[in-house]
Amino acid sequence: MSSVHKNRPSHKRKESEANPSAEPQADDVGQVDWREQTFNDGLTGPVEKVSTPQDLITQSRTVMIDIDPQYLTPTLFDSGKGTRATRLYHQTVCHWLDRHPLGKKAEVRSTGSGLHALFHLEPVVVFGSTADRDLWATVVRAMQNTLPCDPNAPGLTALTRPIGSTNSKNDRKVKQLRPGEPIAPEEILQFVDDLRRRPFATVAGILYGADRITPCPVCKANGSTLAALDRVGRCYARCGTVKLVQLVGSFMSDPSTRGEE
Numbered sequence: 500m501s502s503v504h505k506n507r508p509s510h511k512r513k514e515s516e517a518n519p520s521a522e523p524q525a526d527d528v529g530q531v532d533w534r535e536q537t538f539n540d541g542l543t544g545p546v547e548k549v550s551t552p553q554d555l556i557t558q559s560r561t562v563m564i565d566i567d568p569q570y571l572t573p574t575l576f577d578s579g580k581g582t583r584a585t586r587l588y589h590q591t592v593c594h595w596l597d598r599h600p601l602g603k604k605a606e607v608r609s610t611g612s613g614l615h616a617l618f619h620l621e622p623v624v625v626f627g628s629t630a631d632r633d634l635w636a637t638v639v640r641a642m643q644n645t646l647p648c649d650p651n652a653p654g655l656t657a658l659t660r661p662i663g664s665t666n667s668k669n670d671r672k673v674k675q676l677r678p679g680e681p682i683a684p685e686e687i688l689q690f691v692d693d694l695r696r697r698p699f700a701t702v703a704g705i706l707y708g709a710d711r712i713t714p715c716p717v718c719k720a721n722g723s724t725l726a727a728l729d730r731v732g733r734c735y736a737r738c739g740t741v742k743l744v745q746l747v748g749s750f751m752s753d754p755s756t757r758g759e760e
């Protein structure tokens with residue numbers, strides 16, 4: 500991956516203005532709290548040097564889904580060894596990704612406190628117009644909505660953390676849990692199109708691997724079953740019609756119990 504120092508773009512005026520310093524700094528040593536752009540040139544560096552407002556983003560390199568244990572129900576990471584993030588990966592998230600048509604190709608990093616699933620685009624998508632950028636902002640949101648994640652997480656402007664950098668919240672190093680492989684932008688667009696036509700069935704397939712879920716994950720009533728239809732779910736025991744937000748919500752933690760590890 501490139502760094503702001505060795506790959507400082509001199510040919511793009513806006514970016515060199517945003518990253519004016521080529522002087523090595525103390526933070527370089529452990530790359531403490533460095534970030535990596537999922538957009539533009541994929542620069543790495545301190546957050547204030549690499550974060551970029553959406554209207555200055557000219558290309559998308561990676562679709563990122565931020566999966567943070569603090570937003571998820573603890574039964575998703577209550578077994579195995581290691582940090583909450585690594586347990587969450589091995590117990591739950593690796594299965595979600597293996598059922599996701601694109602998830603098998605996603606890179607996953609443990610950021611020290613959570614997981615970043617990274618869908619690397621090849622070729623990089625260059626925006627020819629504002630409409631292109633708006634389209635991809637919508638595509639990133641749609642991809643994020645296929646997994647339980649922080650609803651306020653950034654979309655197109657997301658920053659990941661470089662492998663080997665240090666997370667100062669807990670002094671942990673950022674680690675790669677699985678390597679990714681390149682994904683053609685057309686594959687992402689096709690998936691999002693399928694998702695638009697069959698949102699409930701697609702997400703139920705990723706999260707539960709089935710189109711009939713027993714017991715119903717929303718009411719959990721004895722003998723209940725949730726049938727995943729294209730656009731909604733149907734629970735014949737208690738819930739009646741179940742919306743996608745309820746299905747995804749069955750994985751989310753109670754907001755009053757949320758906190759860092």
Ligand SMILES: [Zn+2]
Nearest residue numbers: 715718734738
């Ligand atoms: Zn139910």
